[in-house]
Structure formats: structure tokens, C-alpha cells
Amino acid sequence: MTSWIEVSEQRLTENFRVAQEILARETASSTALLAVIKANAYGHGAGLCAPVLARAGAEWLGVTDAAEGATVRTAMEVAGIAKAQQPRILVMSGHLPVDVPVIVQHSLTPVVWRQQQMAALAEAAGAEPCAVHLEIDSGMSRQGVALGGLRELLRWLANEPRIRLDGVMTHFASAEVAGSEQTLAQRKQFEAAVQLVAEAGLRPTWIHAGNTSMIDNGADGDILAWLHGLAASVGARAMVREGLGLYGYALPLEGLAVVAERAARLRAVVRPVMTWKTRVIGISEVEAGARVGYNGTFTAEKTMRLALLPVGYADGLRRELGCSTWNRGGWVMFHVERAPIVGRVSMNLTTVDVTEIEGVAVGDEVVLLGEGSTAEDHAALAGTISYEILCGMRAPVVLV
Known part of the structure; x- marks a missing residue:
């Protein structure tokens, strides 16, 4: 998976x-x-x-x-x-x-x-x-x-x-x-x-x-x-x-x-049920001036450590969550730490910045949507509503 x-x-x-x-x-x-x-x-x-x-x-x-x-x-x-x-x-x-x-x-x-x-x-x-x-x-x-x-x-x-x-x-x-x-x-x-x-x-x-x-x-x-x-x-x-x-x-x-x-009677007391996860499939280091992703919309201002994730808009991770040098985008979570998305979200791949997160390695678990990165966060960046974000996921579901 x-x-x-x-x-x-x-x-x-x-x-x-x-x-x-x-x-x-x-x-x-x-x-x-x-x-x-x-x-x-x-x-x-x-x-x-x-x-x-x-x-x-x-x-x-x-x-x-x-x-x-x-x-x-x-x-x-x-x-x-x-x-x-x-x-x-x-x-x-x-x-x-x-x-x-x-x-x-x-x-x-x-x-x-x-x-x-x-x-x-x-x-x-x-x-x-x-x-x-x-x-x-x-x-x-x-x-x-x-x-x-x-x-x-x-x-x-x-x-x-x-x-x-x-x-x-x-x-x-x-x-x-x-x-x-x-x-x-x-x-x-x-x-x-x-x-x-x-x-x-x-x-x-x-x-x-x-x-x-x-x-x-x-x-x-x-x-x-x-x-x-x-x-x-x-x-x-x-x-x-x-x-x-x-x-x-x-x-x-x-x-x-x-x-x-x-x-609001309900909003403050209900808790999100879904956690969408993936794993790191690659780690790389880029120098200042490197351009990341399609059309090079993001340019590294310093040496950066990047993690590669095997998900993209084909899986429901909205393309609007990508970032450029000028605009901040979405993020994923490594435990309690945010890793910003850098460059464009591709069809099946997404790159995130783990420069400030110690010890990230291939195989590590990543939260795409859940605690710290909610459907409402995704919806705000994608210009839509949480309904569409939740319904748009394409991944196997397990009960925990």
C-alpha cells in the first residue's frame, strides 16, 4: 500500500x-x-x-x-x-x-x-x-x-x-x-x-x-x-x-x-475519525538554487533535506496543496512536527521539507490527513469544503 x-x-x-x-x-x-x-x-x-x-x-x-x-x-x-x-x-x-x-x-x-x-x-x-x-x-x-x-x-x-x-x-x-x-x-x-x-x-x-x-x-x-x-x-x-x-x-x-x-453545539465536541497515512520512500539533499517539482515553481534558498512520499492528486492529495517560492502550501505530519510540501503535488509523488526534523528515514510513517493536518486545513488551501476532501481519498481503509 x-x-x-x-x-x-x-x-x-x-x-x-x-x-x-x-x-x-x-x-x-x-x-x-x-x-x-x-x-x-x-x-x-x-x-x-x-x-x-x-x-x-x-x-x-x-x-x-x-x-x-x-x-x-x-x-x-x-x-x-x-x-x-x-x-x-x-x-x-x-x-x-x-x-x-x-x-x-x-x-x-x-x-x-x-x-x-x-x-x-x-x-x-x-x-x-x-x-x-x-x-x-x-x-x-x-x-x-x-x-x-x-x-x-x-x-x-x-x-x-x-x-x-x-x-x-x-x-x-x-x-x-x-x-x-x-x-x-x-x-x-x-x-x-x-x-x-x-x-x-x-x-x-x-x-x-x-x-x-x-x-x-x-x-x-x-x-x-x-x-x-x-x-x-x-x-x-x-x-x-x-x-x-x-x-x-x-x-x-x-x-x-x-x-x-x-x-455551535456539535463542532467543538466531535473528533475526526480518519487518519490518512503513507511512508517515506526516498530522502535527498538539494543545494541552494535547486528547483523542485514540475515547472520549478519552488527554488531552494538554502541546502534542504527533502522526503519523497508515494502519493499525489491521483490518491486525493489535492494539487492546490503544493507550494511555490512565493506561496505557502500544505504540510504533512511526522509525529507532532510539520513538514511543508515543496513544489507541486504530482500525480503519484509529493516532496516535503524535513530539513528541521531530525532522524527522518526511508520507511518512516507520515500523516497526510489527521491530527495536525485536518480535512478543514486541506479544504482551506484547495478552496473547497471538508466534504469534498474526505470523499476524495483513494486508499484502502482499515478499522482501528
Whole structure:
């Protein structure tokens, strides 16, 4: 392995329970937490994380598609978790007709918003109706049925016994923005949608919304209680979906600038789960004036000792972390000491400055991302968000 990712089982479990405690404290209820493990658990390995979260008490897991759901179901079986004790699995990003047999075979619960999706599921349903979660487009204009088309869809559902409306959900576009007008407008749209569901005579078990930022955003402190109340009004349970926070991160809160950071409930207490490592494959010394890397963007001002690492942008180490003579770039960690990246990050190789670090040798372990060099550090240099950094790693994953 040129590099590998270590995932801390303890930290993943602790992060899940921290969010559970916040939900319990804010709603004084049985609001459930759906653990989002889509996109291969944000690069952490869905097959490894699913059994950990199941043992931690997750009632639901969220996956990208039917294929990932089948992989997760199999992983839990291999881990020795009896089917009766396994969390339910929500397929969050829709499905095509070709996915229906997989959904039925592995007892997955698809998110739906079109009649055609549900008609295909109805045809494949066995003795038991197929459970679905209906997504409402409350103002994000991405996935879901808008209010204008909801009544017709509900009429169809009310007359289709092979489909059971198990849940109704929406997604907030600006949950990390304290006092967001968009979130307030979406809440009103979702309230109206849930009322239409009740008027159609449908009785979902779950009403859910939100993400890590919805849990974290204490400035909008009533939103969790609001969701609980909305669910209770139709005899359902509330549920909140958490992804990024499970893995130790949360987006910085925006808006109401003075209040926002003080109001973060989750950000300060979760801890990163992933450590991405590699080993030194070469040591060299260059004289002052030597140019390092493609296009010679970095020129040594003095004699330097350089370590060569067998990773690059093909592995997910962003090219933007490279440095030039004029601009500082990213760094890696040798224990508690930083080694700056020098020159450009190449496809499969990266050079770092170990002049001031004693005893570095070929074979030594290096932390590319973890304590001292976080996904947020990488994201700041790459001009992106921690989600993209975590999802972009390409290395074998091991549970520690």
C-alpha cells in the first residue's frame, strides 16, 4: 500500500452518541438519528462503518444508491449482526427501474418523489407492501416533489396498497446559516406538505429533515423541537440525518456573526475519525538554487533535506496543496512536527521539507490527513469544503 486510511471505531461511536445526546436534550423526546454513510461513508468505508454504527444503536443508515445499500447489508451480515438487529437502510439518491430487484431483495427503503418510481416498486412487491420515504422539495429545487404536484401523488399513493408511505422528508439548503430566511421558508413549505399527507389519510411512521448543520446550529435552537412537534402532530416520530458530524467535522456556522460560533453545539465536541497515512520512500539533499517539482515553481534558498512520499492528486492529495517560492502550501505530519510540501503535488509523488526534523528515514510513517493536518486545513488551501476532501481519498481503509 502506498497509503492507507485508519478509521477510529471509538471516535465514530462517540461522535454518533454526542449527536444523540444533543437531540435528546433539545427535544426531550425519542427523536431518532439516521447515520448517513453514503459515498462510501464519506471516504471512511461504508462496509466498515455500518457495523460500528449498528452496534452504537443506529436505527437507520443512509446510503447513496441500491448497490451501496446491498454492500452495506452484506457487510453487517458478515460482521455477525442478525438481520433483526440491523438498522434499516434508506436509499437517499433515488433509483432506476434496474435497481428495483436489489431494493426488494435486500429490504432497502428508497426515497421517492415520482409515481413512476413507486409503480415499479409496486410491481415487484411481494406479500408485504414496499415501504418508501417521500421527499418533499421544500425549496432546494433538487430532489423531491414540489407542493404543486403533491396532491395528485398522494391520491395515487392512497389507492395503491402495494406501497406503504413509511416516511416523509425534506432537505434544508442553508442549515449552516443561522437565522436563514431560506430555512424558515422551507420549514413552512414542509409543514404544508405534511398537512396534505395527513389530509390524504396517509399515516407515515417517520418525519425527517436536516443534516449535521441542523444539529450543530444552536442559533436556530427551536428547529429540533419544531421537527419533533411537526412529527407528533401527525402521530409520527421525528428523525434527523447526520453525515459529516459522524466523521468529526461540521461546516462553520454563518450569519448572525456574533452568535453563530458561540451557538455551535456539535463542532467543538466531535473528533475526526480518519487518519490518512503513507511512508517515506526516498530522502535527498538539494543545494541552494535547486528547483523542485514540475515547472520549478519552488527554488531552494538554502541546502534542504527533502522526503519523497508515494502519493499525489491521483490518491486525493489535492494539487492546490503544493507550494511555490512565493506561496505557502500544505504540510504533512511526522509525529507532532510539520513538514511543508515543496513544489507541486504530482500525480503519484509529493516532496516535503524535513530539513528541521531530525532522524527522518526511508520507511518512516507520515500523516497526510489527521491530527495536525485536518480535512478543514486541506479544504482551506484547495478552496473547497471538508466534504469534498474526505470523499476524495483513494486508499484502502482499515478499522482501528
